[in-house]
Amino acid sequence: MTETSPRALPRTLGLFPATNLVVANMIGAGIFTTSGLLIAELGSPALMILLWIGGGILALCGALCYGALGAAMPRAGGEYVYLSEQFHPIFGFLTGWVSFFVGFSAPLAASSLGFSEYLTRAFPDLVNWGNPDLLKRLISVIVIVSLTSVHLRGIEFGSRVQNVLTMGKVLLIGGLVVLGFTLGSGSLGNLTSGIGPELDRQGWKTIGLSLMWIMFAYSGWNASVYIGSEIRRPNRNLPLSLIVGTGAVMLLYFSLNLLYVYAVEAEDMSGVIAIGGLAASRLFGGSVETVISMLIAFALLSSISALIILGPRVYYAMATDGYFFKAIADVHPIFRVPSKAIILQACIAIVLVMSGTFDQILTYMGFCLGIFPILVVMGVFKLRVGLEYRIAAVLFALVSLLILVLAYFERPVESSIAVLTVALGVPFYITFAKSRNRGTAPSEREGGQS
Numbered sequence: 166m167t168e169t170s171p172r173a174l175p176r177t178l179g180l181f182p183a184t185n186l187v188v189a190n191m192i193g194a195g196i197f198t199t200s201g202l203l204i205a206e207l208g209s210p211a212l213m214i215l216l217w218i219g220g221g222i223l224a225l226c227g228a229l230c231y232g233a234l235g236a237a238m239p240r241a242g243g244e245y246v247y248l249s250e251q252f253h254p255i256f257g258f259l260t261g262w263v264s265f266f267v268g269f270s271a272p273l274a275a276s277s278l279g280f281s282e283y284l285t286r287a288f289p290d291l292v293n294w295g296n297p298d299l300l301k302r303l304i305s306v307i308v309i310v311s312l313t314s315v316h317l318r319g320i321e322f323g324s325r326v327q328n329v330l331t332m333g334k335v336l337l338i339g340g341l342v343v344l345g346f347t348l349g350s351g352s353l354g355n356l357t358s359g360i361g362p363e364l365d366r367q368g369w370k371t372i373g374l375s376l377m378w379i380m381f382a383y384s385g386w387n388a389s390v391y392i393g394s395e396i397r398r399p400n401r402n403l404p405l406s407l408i409v410g411t412g413a414v415m416l417l418y419f420s421l422n423l424l425y426v427y428a429v430e431a432e433d434m435s436g437v438i439a440i441g442g443l444a445a446s447r448l449f450g451g452s453v454e455t456v457i458s459m460l461i462a463f464a465l466l467s468s469i470s471a472l473i474i475l476g477p478r479v480y481y482a483m484a485t486d487g488y489f490f491k492a493i494a495d496v497h498p499i500f501r502v503p504s505k506a507i508i509l510q511a512c513i514a515i516v517l518v519m520s521g522t523f524d525q526i527l528t529y530m531g532f533c534l535g536i537f538p539i540l541v542v543m544g545v546f547k548l549r550v551g552l553e554y555r556i557a558a559v560l561f562a563l564v565s566l567l568i569l570v571l572a573y574f575e576r577p578v579e580s581s582i583a584v585l586t587v588a589l590g591v592p593f594y595i596t597f598a599k600s601r602n603r604g605t606a607p608s609e610r611e612g613g614q615s
Contacts, residue, residue, distance in 0.1 A: 175501060180402040182324045186376035188409025189331040193272065194279035195382025195470030196418055197461050199527070201437035203375050207464070209361030210426040210434075212288055216372070217422050220379035221415030223384040226557040228411040230542040232404030236388040243390040244541050251544040254488065260356055260537040261483045264592035267533040267583070269476025270510055272384070273469060274517035275526045277305035279438075280465040284612050286322040287300050287458035299415030300386040305518045308469060314528050316473045319500035327474065330467035337460045341445070344418045349425040349448030353542050359431030373571020377531040380568065382418070384534050386411040391475040424448075440446055457498045477506030482599050487601030488594065528576055532569065564569070 205214050228338050231243075245264070249257025251482045260268075281301035285292050292300055315326055345351070362368035389396065389406040425434065428444040437443050445457035481503035484494035497504040517526065542558040573580040 169456045176397045176399075178324060178392065178396050178402075179398075180405055181418070182328060183329050183392070183396050183402055183406035184410045185331040185476065186324075187388045187406050187412055188335065189327060189386060189467040190475060191383060191414040191473035192334055192389035192417065192464065193382075193385070193472075194276040194465060195378075196421060197283070197441045197465065198279050198438045199341055199378050199382055200422055201434050201440040201443075202527075203378060204359065204431050204434045204435040206375050207361060208359045208369050208431065210431050211356045212361045212372075213375070214356070214419070214422055214426065216376055218415075219417055220382030220383050221374060221411075221418060223561060224383040224411050225408070225415065227538055227542060228386045228407040229404075229557045230545045230554060230561065231387045232407045233545050233548055233554050234541070235393055235403040235407070237548055238365065239393040239396065239403060240482065243387060243393070243479060244537055245479050246393075247541050247544050248537065249486070251547050252540065254486075254598070255591070256537070256540060258483065258594040258597070259590045260489045260541075261479050262488070262593065263533050263537065263587060264476060264479045265510075266513065267530050270513040271517055271526050271533075272381075273309065273337050273472040273476070273510070273514040274305070275516060275530065276465050276468045276472065277301070277308050277514070278526075280469065281305045282439050282467065283442060283458045283462040286355060286439050287455045287462065302518050306515050308466070309473075309511050309514050309518070312466070312470050312473050313403055313507060315316065316470070317370055317497070317502060317504055317507055319497075322500075324474075327467065327470050330463075330470055334467045335413075336416050336465035337464050338421055341441075341457065341460075342417075342424050345424045345428065345444070345448050349424075349428060351424075351448060352430075353427055355426050355428075355430050362509040364438045365389050370571050370575040373568050374575040376568045377572040378527060380535060380565075381527060382521045383411075383414070383529040384530075385471070386414070387538070388471065388475055394478075415569055422572070427578045433483055440502065445539060459575070473507065473510070477503045480506040480509065487569050528579040529583055532572060532576075532580045533586060535565055535569050535572075536583075536587065571596045 167575075200213065203216075204210065207213050207216075214599040234247050235243075238246050238250060245257045247257075247260040248260055278301065281304040284304060285297070285301060315322070362371045386407065388410070389403055393399055393403060396406075425440055425444045428447040429440075433447075434443070435442065439458065441461045442454050446454035448458075480489055480493050483489035484491055484506070493503070493506045493509065495505050496502065539562045542561050545554045545558045548554075569580075
């Protein structure tokens with residue numbers, strides 16, 4: 166398919182919007198919701214901070230490798246393209262299959278649930294009538310539908326909205342960190358509060374699970390590779406967007422987690438999901454908590470928006486190659502976006518919002534999202550790249566594999582469901598591959614709808 170065909174995506178994005186997309190996709194529900202859960206598992210704030218730094222280094226290693234791959238294969242689809250072209254189409258299909266349910270739809274559901282948690286924390290009277298849980302889910306659905314409508318109007322319009330949301334989010338975090346440490350009431354002595362896990366078998370499993378949750382919070386360091394077909398000068402702008410965006414987020418995550426610990430002792434922090442609101446109330450008093458919770462809810466809109474942009478490009482790439490329903494490759498004749506893929510993703514996310522809880526989605530996502538990047542980074546060995554890329558690939562693959570093994574033994578049920586999700590994709594791949602070889606898609610042959 167040529168770039169001038171009716172189904173081609175135009176190259177309209179430069180370095181700034183591509184980097185913004187990386188930042189927006191990374192800074193989401195994870196950083197605003199997982200630190201309290203991490204303290205409940207780890208017990209030690211100092212260890213938690215170290216693991217956040219370690220997760221950032223691991224994400225940078227992955228970003229370096231993906232940057233090399235993205236420059237060599239600047240197409241929409243990300244891992245789907247790299248695994249299909251460098252290994253075998255079944256691996257590309259399976260990563261797209263996982264992305265369909267877990268890589269984008271599930272984080273979209275989690276981020277929208279995080280939005281409703283912070284919004285109702287800012288306005289508690291909202292949940293004083295009826296069923297509070299149902300109300301939060303309905304708010305999440307409204308947000309998904311609203312931002313999906315925005316991004317159905319085109320990538321240029323959507324990216325302008327995205328830029329505003331992302332810059333607002335970065336300014337919020339930066340301002341919160343500066344004001345928190347200069348004007349807030351807290352103590353760095355909280356770093357030494359709590360007791361960390363013993364470094365025995367159980368302790369290492371706990372650390373592995375915690376790192377998996379942290380890597381979920383860092384997920385998105387590869388965001389711009391999914392829109393490789395829409396980035397100008399991809400050989401330069403795509404790798405730079407990954408490295409600059411990931412490095413900036415790593416610094417923000419370290420600062421924000423240090424602020425959480427500065428504001429709240431380990432015992433009080435343990436298990437709290439809306440940790441940003443709690444930290445604000447301790448730093449500045451209860452009245453400011455309302456404002457901060459509103460701002461964090463606004464910040465989560467940027468993540469939701471980024472996920473709505475990115476995920477459909479994977480399904481679009483699969484469909485154009487014949488490994489998904491053909492109609493999903495349709496590009497809107499006016500707005501030039503994969504509109505049916507965008508709508509399909511929104512529907513899946515809404516189903517997850519209405520059927521799952523935050524912690525269930527988090528564990529399931531973390532394991533699924535950790536599987537295929539291990540194989541993707543090995544692809545740099547098939548490129549003519551420097552030694553630093555190969556070292557980064559080996560480090561990323563080994564540490565990521567260890568995290569998955571430890572997390573599996575700590576949470577075998579959720580991890581097994583994640584593995585089952587991948588396995589269920591195999592028969593679908595066989596069906597689509599047979600249809601592709603015959604030159605027809607299942608939706609055409611059976612008269613089904615996308």
